[in-house]
Amino acid sequence: MLFHSSLRKELSRSFGATLVVLVTIVMTMMLIRTLGLASKGSVNPSEVFLVMTYTVLGYMPTILSLSLFIAIVGTLSRMYRDSEMVIWFSSGRGLADFLEPLFRFAWPVLALIAVMALLGWPWANSQTIGMRTQYERRSDIERVTPGEFRESSGRMRVFFIDKDTPDGATATNVFIWAVERGLQITTSARSGRIEDVGNNRYLMLSNGQRLERPLLPTAGLKISEFETYGTRAGGNAALSGDTTPARAKPTLQLLREPGDASRGELAWRIGMLLAAINFVLLALTVSSVNPRVGRSGNLLFALFAFVVYYNMLNLGQSWISSGRFGMGSFMLLLHGGVLLIGVAWLVLRNNNWGRRRRTEHVIAGGLPSHQPTKIDPTS
Structure with a gap:
């Protein structure tokens, strides 16, 4: 013992x-x-x-x-x-x-x-x-802190917002800089909101301006104004399959x-x-x-x-x-x-x-x- x-x-x-x-x-x-x-x-x-x-x-x-x-x-x-x-x-x-x-x-x-x-x-x-x-599935606008520049999930876009709502789905004074299809795209709008379309989430911008500039200086600038414009916000509303x-x-x-x-x-x-x-x-x-x-x-x-x-x-x-x-x-x-x-x-x-x-x-x-x-x- x-x-x-x-x-x-x-x-x-x-x-x-x-x-x-x-x-x-x-x-x-x-x-x-x-x-x-x-x-x-x-x-x-x-x-x-x-x-x-x-x-x-x-x-x-x-x-x-x-x-x-x-x-x-x-x-x-x-x-x-x-x-x-x-x-x-x-x-x-x-x-x-x-x-x-x-x-x-x-x-x-x-x-x-x-x-x-x-x-x-x-x-x-x-x-x-x-x-x-x-x-990781949150939308790009949900990644952004008001008053700070933040990258998107794919690191191909930079977001900036002035203010957002408590639910994180609506923002004011939105600025987006992105590289898409060989273009540098700068988008600004007075407001933006998140909407689900199918399995994808989109950022719907209102009353803004869009500036497109090619990466290679072979063409001029393209400036357009819009009342409503939709862009992919990142993240899926639902995932399919067992992953x-x-x-x-x-x-x-x-x-x-x-x-x-x-x-x-x-x-x-x-x-x-x-x-x-x-x-x-x-x-x-x-x-x-x-x-x-x-x-x-x-x-x-x-x-x-x-x-x-x-x-x-x-x-x-x-x-x-x-x-x-x-x-x-x-x-x-x-x-x-x-x-x-x-x-x-x-x-x-x-x-x-x-x-x-x-x-x-x-x-x-x-x-x-x-x-x-x-x-x-x-x-």
């Missing part, structure tokens, strides 16, 4: 500290990335923190797996360095006896990883994609939809849980450290193993989605192979086969030289 409680208590402290650090790092990185998207006009600036929160929630399976892996490796490496493992081994505990307390501690984390990978990941992606799509990516679809929908893309996404989601289970086993085997040597090399090797395993998950998703591998065969090869390696490595360390063979070889080879020499007293 003391063995289990002391180990789980230290694992809890290490896991909590690691999780806080990783979440802080990921939140900082996502904040910088989201601010960059907002500056490019891909994300609503007022929804930056909301998009960042959804993105971090989507990465929680990876964060939890890495936190669990680092916590186990760090805790067991410290126990090796402080010779606590020698005490437990001397009391009759083997390395395989650590599996039970490790999985008792890890099972709530593994359950949370399964929930976040199967439910949280698609929900967070759907929310993020929905907000970005809605913001939702696989990462934003619920798991049940992926199970019902045949296709390589659905199988690839399912392999990644289920693989996150299987990888987390294998990480517990691998952490137990790679945490052995020489007390006379620093543990930095051990941690670096553990992080390298995590990066390779995680990249293989992403690569496998790409291979399955492109039809190069089957879902079952790839998962069996990757996760089953890692499980076999972990079990074989654990058995090797638990029984100390390598050390025992070296010891038996030394005893067998050196025994004759240590036998006492008999001396004849009559000689």
